[in-house]
Amino acid sequence: MTLELQSLSLSLGGRRLFAPLSFTVRDGEIVTVMGASGSGKSSLLDFLCGMLDRNFTTEGRVLLDGADLAPLPPERRRVGILFQDDLLFPHLSVGENLAFGLPPDLRNRSARRAEVARALVDAGLEGFESRDPATLSGGQRARVALLRTLLAQPRALLLDEPFAKLDVGLRDRIRSFVFTHARAKGLPTLLVTHDPDDARAAAGPVVALASLSDGNPAGSGEPGSS
Numbered sequence: 001m002t003l004e005l006q007s008l009s010l011s012l013g014g015r016r017l018f019a020p021l022s023f024t025v026r027d028g029e030i031v032t033v034m035g036a037s038g039s040g041k042s043s044l045l046d047f048l049c050g051m052l053d054r055n056f057t058t059e060g061r062v063l064l065d066g067a068d069l070a071p072l073p074p075e076r077r078r079v080g081i082l083f084q085d086d087l088l089f090p091h092l093s094v095g096e097n098l099a100f101g102l103p104p105d106l107r108n109r110s111a112r113r114a115e116v117a118r119a120l121v122d123a124g125l126e127g128f129e130s131r132d133p134a135t136l137s138g139g140q141r142a143r144v145a146l147l148r149t150l151l152a153q154p155r156a157l158l159l160d161e162p163f164a165k166l167d168v169g170l171r172d173r174i175r176s177f178v179f180t181h182a183r184a185k186g187l188p189t190l191l192v193t194h195d196p197d198d199a200r201a202a203a204g205p206v207v208a209l210a211s212l213s214d215g216n217p218a219g220s221g222e223p224g225s226s
């Protein structure tokens with residue numbers, strides 16, 4: 001799977017956020033997107049997964065595995081996203097939260113249970129099915145949130161500062177957990193972060209978004225080296 005941005009620009013309310021972006025994210029590759037606050041990083045990810053809810057227009061194209069993404073409704077894009085405040089449903093158990101991520105075509109109950117159990121073992125959370133999310137640590141919650149995203153079998157992964165609120169020690173562990181899974185599944189991954197350590201760990205190209213609203217039109221839109 002590859003994610004390809006071709007001269008993509010995004011305007012909100014008629015105002016263009018950043019200079020046109022052209023780059024390709026290959027399977028298992030993590031491209032880091034950095035830029036000033038307000039330069040449009042989150043809006044870019046929201047657009048890619050079909051969740052941008054503001055009045056926007058775009059130019060250029062986004063191809064996922066060679067096919068134009070724009071005409072697809074969010075549920076058919078199969079682009080997974082993970083946020084800084086990834087909330088688990090508080091009224092559901094950990095297992096039910098994870099089952100929520102499973103593709104609807106996996107109807108068989110025991111197959112669903114087995115998938116959830118396998119994912120939990122994989123994350124070092126064996127037997128956590130019936131736990132209340134409120135009883136989990138921040139790191140455990142972060143892992144469950146990633147598992148839920150991955151169980152939906154995304155074709156690409158978008159990470160919107162998912163480590164920003166974690167304590168430093170935990171951040172390294174969760175980051176490596178997320179990156180290892182993204183690479184193992186061969187997902188093209190876009191990481192939005194302000195943290196240079198994240199970019200270093202991603203070990204891929206870095207794209208700098210320059211905010212046009214700051215009167216700085218110099219966004220290269222091309223990946224540089226990390």
Ligand SMILES: Nc1ncnc2c1ncn2[C@@H]1O[C@H](COP(=O)(O)OP(=O)(O)OP(=O)(O)O)[C@@H](O)[C@H]1O
Binds near residue numbers: 012017040043044
């Ligand atoms: N809810 C909103 N309604 C209208 N405009 C918004 C809204 N949220 C953001 N914007 C506008 O969209 C622009 C891009 O915001 P976005 O959140 O994508 O930037 P960002 O680069 O992710 O910023 P940050 O690093 O602070 O998270 C902002 O400059 C702001 O003007």
